[in-house]
Amino acid sequence: MIMWQMSMKATILILGLVWSFQAALGIRFVIDREECFSHKAEYEGDTLHVSFVVIKSDSQWHFNEDGVDLVIHGPAGEQIHDFREQISAKHDFVVQKKGVYRFCFTNKSPYHETIDFDVQLGHFAYYDQHAKDEHFTPLMEQISKLEEALYNIQFEQHWLEAQTDRQAIVNENMSKRAVHKALFESFALIGASVLQVYLLRRLFERKLGMSRV
Helix, strand or coil, X not given: CHHHHHHHHHHHHHHHHHHCXXXXXXXXXXXXXXXXXXXXXXXXXXEEEEEEEEEEECCCCCCCCCCEEXXXXXXXXXXXXXXXXXXXXXXXXXXXXXXXXXXXXXXXXXXXXEEEEEEEEECCCCCHHHHCCCCCXXXXXXXXXXXXXXXXXHHHHHHHHXXXXXXXXXXXXXXXXXXXXXXXXXXXXXXXXXXXXXXXXHHHHHHHHHHHC
């Protein structure tokens, strides 16, 4: 009976810990000049993880290396952090005030840019009545470490996937440019050869006409 009660407490503890662990916002969008997003933090002391990657530009002949700007504002409108002309970046900070946090992107390029944006909020809720039990304190610590490790892996995986997508698009654009360049050079060489044959033919015809005279 005692073991069953301990098992039930552990199950409730684990479920409560997992369910309250994280909230996430992942989006891929096209920006013209400026776009803003918001994410609500319910508890002080939580950790907000932010990442973004500029995936591609609308123009196949232009790939923006200048990046975009991102400014993070707190609930009172104060600036938390900013990124200037970044192609990709990651940042995390501890929530000092609960409320709505705003993330505003600015694109200075004349082309539309596709951005992969990810915000994840880590929150661990512990129950004081369980924490007093010496049998569950070590278990809570281990679960907390495991959840944090899984959370970080998920966040890193999303960021790496966005980086991979960007690199794939860069490689594809470079391949297209190389093909177009090769075709242009081939047509230019053919045109130069045809022009050379035409000029030589005209030269021979003029010499032949002069020799007959």
